[in-house]
Amino acid sequence: MGISETAEIHASAVIEEGARIADGCVVGPFCVVGPNVVLHKGVVLKSHVVVTGNTEIGAETEVFSFSVIGEVPQDLKFDGEASKLVIGERNRIREHVTMNSGTEGGGGVTRVGDGGLFMAGCHIAHDAQIGDRVIVVNSAAVAGHCIIEDDVIIGGLCGIHQWVRIGRGAIIGAVTMVTNDVIPYGLVQGPRGELDGLNLVGLKRRGVARADITALRAAFQMLAQGEGAFLERARRLGDETDSDYVQEIVAFVLGETDRSFLTPR
Incomplete structure (x- = not known):
């Protein structure tokens, strides 16, 4: 050239x-x-x-x-x-x-x-x-x-630890240290990052259907409060939903990783 x-x-x-x-x-x-x-x-x-x-x-x-x-x-x-x-x-x-x-x-x-x-x-x-x-x-x-998937927002003064994966559409609040994987569409905040909900604002801005947002909120509650370990909850979730957005979270959690996950508090 x-x-x-x-x-x-x-x-x-x-x-x-x-x-x-x-x-x-x-x-x-x-x-x-x-x-x-x-x-x-x-x-x-x-x-x-x-x-x-x-x-x-x-x-x-x-x-x-x-x-x-x-x-x-x-x-x-x-x-x-x-x-x-x-x-x-x-x-x-x-x-x-x-x-x-x-x-x-x-x-x-x-x-x-x-x-x-x-x-x-x-x-x-x-x-x-x-x-x-x-x-x-x-x-x-x-x-x-690190693997940072599409449409992620990482706030000012954040630190993302080596080998961490951040799923599509997640948002990381400012001044947050992220040491473990973040599920797609997750909301992470706090000095030592904690999974604090879903990026609902981002989902609405992208025009995600209300039914999918409702499914995501239900999935988050199951991951946060369901019986068994986090991975067991994710496997059950995959069997119980037909939402593509929820299935994306399940595939992310069950995928190959070198880190643990930030889990809902």
Whole structure:
């Protein structure tokens, strides 16, 4: 691909030989683009942005000043092996955001989906898998190997422990430490995160039918107060409902994980 003739590159930017920059890209003042970087159509680097490593940024993603994208993992086990960072389309990556490439032990690739908003000062660590339309608020940190599914909101100053999974549509309140998996559509809050309900506001905003919301609320009550251990309740729930949303929670709970779960209090 090389460097497109239609790309706008400021005279003070440093573009290392080998970088590939597509049509309509804008590389602002004092940016640095490494030799193994691919910028797809319409990517904008505002100013003072560093994009390095084996990094690919999807079309129409905008990266704001002082972000560092694609640097090596903050992991003492990393020994210089080949790894990647792949960022999807139409993301907004605000000031001072850091996103690291993967490690051999984690599959070698950090992935970020489409349409996300990564606010100032947040961090996406090595081997994290971030879904579509995810919002990570100011100064939150997602640790290595985490899986953040679609439509998740992570509040400001949160910390997501390594290997944690957060299910689709969940919301994490500000200043919360999340140490265990969060079910889809869950609401987590408190200094040491506790599962405190469902993300009802998010469900209503997405137009989820009232019958499904009612089913989800009943499912949450069963998980919170039913007989037996948490996994046993989830298995029974799967046998007793035909709601696709509830079945999604059941599949998540019964899926493979390296952590325990935040359970309803």
